Amino acid sequence: MKDRRGSGILLHVSSLSSEYGIGDVGPAAFHFVDFLKTAHQRYWQFLPFNPTDPAYGNSPYSSASAFACNDLFVSPEGLVVDGWLRKEDIVVPDQSLSTKVDYAHVKQFKLQILNLAYQSFKRRGKNFAEYHKFCAEHRDWLEDYATFCVLKDLLGGRCWIEWPMEIRQRNPSLLREIQMRYAPEMERIKFFQFIFFQQWEKLREYARQQGIQLVGDIPIYVNYDSADVWANPEIFQLDGELNLPFVAGVPPDYFSETGQRWGNPLYRWDRLKDLNYAWWIQRVRHNLKLFDVIRIDHFRGFVGYWKIPAYESTAIRGHWEAGPGNDFFEYILKVFPNLNLIAEDLGIITPDVVATMEHFHFPGMKIMQFAFGGDWKMHPYLPENYPQNCVAYTGTHDNNTTRGWFEKDIGPRELENLFQYFGRELTASEIVPAMMDSLWESAAKLVIVPMQDVLNLGAEARMNTPATTHGNWEWRMSPNALTFEMAAHLGSLTEKARRI
8 A cells, every 4th residue: 555556446245245234344344355356446335344332333443342243244155055054944034135234133033043053063062172272362352252242131221330349340250260160151252253353354355365455344333332442441441430521522613513423432641651652552452453444533533632521511621631642652653664554634634744754655545525615716626636545535434425415415615616627517426436537547546436436326325424414324225236338338337547
């Protein structure tokens, strides 16, 4: 990624087509790698892999763990191939081919077949050595995650701050007793992670063989109600009772007039520094086992972060505080000198953030949908103004699809500027190909486009609307969406723009 021009597609695993109500790392994922290769693409970008929760709208950016992966992405076909299940064990759920993910329905189905696979594991004693090796390699987070999940279930799903005092404060002897008493339940949770990682490694190796690099996404913050905060309270800004005095978010911006009050705990960067940023080192190392390139969401939070009093209902009355800045990245790069990192630098970006990115040569993001307001000819998101060291997008998972933006969101002034830029009026069906042509020909060393734009879909295919809690993260491709003609066109565009 350092110097070569390239391009790729943003498509989360959940959005792949499958027979089981949600995309997974099975045949459709391998087929998508083949599509990328045929289309001369070199990158596949994902959203975070962490477990999702209906309490947080099934957002991949709100999870009970910064390390665990979403077991809804386990492939049923893969369980059969690996001998955990028989084909007849898998009963295809209703509405399995819907273009929207029904998370409640999917979770019920996946849990059923995962439990069958676990029973097979216990009954046959197969792969015990590999399983125990996996548990040993991931012990730093896996033991806490499994314990957290078991306790969460035992205590009626309550947030850990509402658990009995001794458990909340992690009394060592009590935790050991619980872990011994509920060893089968903990083993089952660990097994689910084990089979996902097994399946993922096969897909990653296949992608590597085909010359496709995988781009992961690390949310800067973690959930308060997570194994991470429960197990590591000393690295978060909590009061003496382990409650939240302040929460994370961003001030008012393009996406919301009242800002975004995310509600995540903030880090105690002084304490993290004293610990040589060990938790973050562990997190980056973990993600490098999964991906070739890492995108850090809300990069600016490492330089300066928006601190909101927990009692505020919006993000308006927050204030900026200094983050660890260069010190953090100098330490990270000592441990990972060849780290390929994309800095998500959208929103309010101050000169100190720019200075940090330039110092470490981290590429930022350019969103073409944002380029046509105000003095558009000088806008930094206009393709002609891109530096080489950036990653260019039509839009992100937080934007409307480009066609949806053109049909529903664009203002009159933006529309006029857009038409001036292209030198003619465009129809809804023409806007995406025109913008992709401009991005591919730009100086940006990497261009990544959401799959919805490759398919030229409208607002019905939008992945997420920030500051809303329902109807997000549900879009899926139709079974026959990928065609040879589409791959050939994308390949021709890529070859013409010298991005092969």
